[in-house]
Amino acid sequence: MNELRPACPLCAETGGLLVARGERWRVVRVEDAPSFPAFYRLIWNGHVAEFSDLDAAQRLECMEAVTAIERALREALAPSKINLATLGNVVPHLHWHVIARFDWDSHFPNPIWGETRRQVEGGAAARLALPVEALDERVRAALAAAQSPGA
């Protein structure tokens, strides 16, 4: 279950800007989607393709970490909506997208994979309530709090 496959990009590389690293997963901020600056990915470290390849304890751990990211984004940014998705059609190595969406963003209410609806003058990152580096810190803290026994 936790084997790595050298030909898989999410086995070979971190897969984004590293924000937090757990024993079984890591969280990165996606840097190649500037229209969506508050875009994080939880990547399962072991090479599994589907969510249901995880056992019950792993699924719980995975979704509680996803929830911690979601809550950090909601508290820091008050987004119009959170989008969660695990697709993996191109890279079938389990990863969860956690994306804060805003009614002013380039695609809203379309999915980020759909058609562009508008241009965002000055760039999307500048419209967030705090710099992305500070957001990373909030996400990191939320994940740490969710993992601590007294959480």
Added chain:
Amino acid sequence: MNELRPACPLCAETGGLLVARGERWRVVRVEDAPSFPAFYRLIWNGHVAEFSDLDAAQRLECMEAVTAIERALREALAPSKINLATLGNVVPHLHWHVIARFDWDSHFPNPIWGETRRQVEGGAAARLALPVEALDERVRAALAAAQSPGA
């Protein structure tokens, strides 16, 4: 948490062809996306917008039901990939998309919300390993088994 809002379409209507109904959620098959015939939605009955609006026990129940749907689709159809997503940008009432994807489908490997890649001659439903009504029965049985105490 479990209030209903008459103006919300997922409070007012079933939201698709009803496959299974639990106390806190229901599962429907999506009938208005013929390119993706193996497309189910788990809809939380109460009007909450975000996954993290659920408490821990509700999140667990929700994702275990999503997992049961996913497993039923994998076992019945051997799809190229399962896609899971909760977006809700248009209807912010918690619902999970569970979609079996195939390397021959109209959009693969694009998300279903992305660009079309090909035409599927004869229609997608005809290429599934079993009729959608039989698939519904597999999904219903998987959900029932996941809910029974001895599962």
